[in-house]
Amino acid sequence: MKNNKTQSPTRATIALAVLCLAVPSIGLSATFYQIGSGGVGSSWDDANFSPDGTATGAAAPTSGLPGGTNDYVNDAGTLRTSGTQFAGDSLTIKSGRRLQLQFLGTSTVDNLTFEAGSNIANGASGAKTLSGNGLAITGTGEFTILSGANNRDITISSQITADSTISQINVDMGIVGSPTKNEFLNLTNGSNSFGGTWNIEEGLLWGSTAGGLGVSSFNVTANGYLDLDYDFSNALGDLTIVGGGMLTLDQxxxxxxxxxxxxxxxxxxxxxxxxxxxxxxxxxxxxxxxxxxxxxxxxxxxxxxxxxxxxxxxxxxxxxxxxxx
Structure with missing residues (x-):
């Protein structure tokens, strides 16, 4: 005889069903690529990312803006900051690309990575600050931090780490054409670990916090200026000051x-x-x-x-x- 009795689900079955419902919400992060540089008024708050980096690709989740646990990659030109914290889980700036500090104040990015050959720039008049839980410089070669004009100071409070194959960080602040302390890059995190050479092409490299410049060497060019506000020691490092370059020697x-x-x-x-x-x-x-x-x-x-x-x-x-x- 056919038994039509319906069996009640066991506790194990219920638990398995709940787990299956929960799994899709775990590990759903995806990688989105910047579509293009966008206009001067654009920022990372715009919906200019897609899974394949093209304008026809699917937009970012829901609103089209960075967010959630997703990872974002700029491999298409310049990405400009805004007055809000970057909403994605991480941001990578590829070689040849730029993160441009546009917002007057502090821009916050967590899990920020720059590849060798990329750069940070201050893209508008006024001082800018970049913060976050970490700034990693990866790959082989050089990295650059620049202003492009006068009155565009940059302060970085994120902890900077760099691969041993990053040979130097170029500092190019202002367009004065002579050493000045009025155009500066200031590193304020005492746990920075860069061990290459700071190449000061123009403006002031300012280490206002002990450990801010890592355990490094310095090359101060004719338009460069170096100022450390703490005793510095690197018995394996080198200091080169080209004629015209300046050093504040108070430590x-x-x-x-x-x-x-x-x-x-x-x-x-x-x-x-x-x-x-x-x-x-x-x-x-x-x-x-x-x-x-x-x-x-x-x-x-x-x-x-x-x-x-x-x-x-x-x-x-x-x-x-x-x-x-």
């Missing part, structure tokens, strides 16, 4: 090597006046050199062959001790 700075105005600086510790009297360095290289209280210390970094010789001697000593015992 204790330590490097493995230094060349100032074309003159190599021998190992030792020197004030601005001692650099002038010992090596003939123009006092105009240093801000307020006459009253400067800072110093530059140059340590002798052994050549690789010296390390090899030392290792060999240690090895020989170990063998001799073993034989005696």
């Amino acid at each position: 204790a700075l330590t490097f493995g090597s230094a060349t100032i105005n074309g003159t190599p600086i021998a190992a030792g510790t020197y004030t601005a006046s001692q650099l002038n009297s010992t090596f003939g360095i123009d006092l105009a290289t240093f801000e307020d050199a006459g009253s400067s209280t800072g110093s530059i210390t140059i340590t002798v970094v052994p050549e690789p062959s010296s390390y090899a010789l030392l290792a060999g001697l240690l090895g020989l000593s170990y063998v001799m001790v073993r034989r005696r015992s």
Whole structure:
């Protein structure tokens, strides 16, 4: 006889059904690509992203704006900020592309990544601040931070990390044509870990917070200016100041090597006046050199062959001790 009795669902069946309903809401993040640069008045709040990076692709979820747990990629020109926090889970600026700080105030982006060859620019008059939970520079090559005009200072409070293959970060603030502290880039996160070279092409690179400039080297060009508001030490780093470039020497700075105005600086510790009297360095290289209280210390970094010789001697000593015992 056919049994038409309906069985009640078990607890296990109900739990499985609930789980199946819940799964679609987990891990639904997708990657959206910027369609194009957009007009001058556009920003990251506009619906200019799609799954395939074309104007005909499906729009971003619901409103067409960045949001949710989705990842966003700028591989199509310039992406401009707005007065709101970037709503996506992450933002990547591809090589050759730009994140332009347009909003007068603070723009916040979490999980921000720049590929080598990309850049940050201040795109409008007035000071701008970039914040977030992290700014990573990835790949091989260089990265650039620039203003493009005067009165466009940039402050970055995000923690900056960089791959060891990022050789240098170029700083190009203002178009004065001579060293000035009025056009600056200020790094305020004390946990920054960049270990390459800060190449100061124009304007001021300002380390207002201890650790803000990482453990790095510095190349100050004829229109560049360097100011660290804390004692800095990198015994493997290099300081190069080209004739015309300037340094605020009011802290204790330590490097493995230094060349100032074309003159190599021998190992030792020197004030601005001692650099002038010992090596003939123009006092105009240093801000307020006459009253400067800072110093530059140059340590002798052994050549690789010296390390090899030392290792060999240690090895020989170990063998001799073993034989005696």
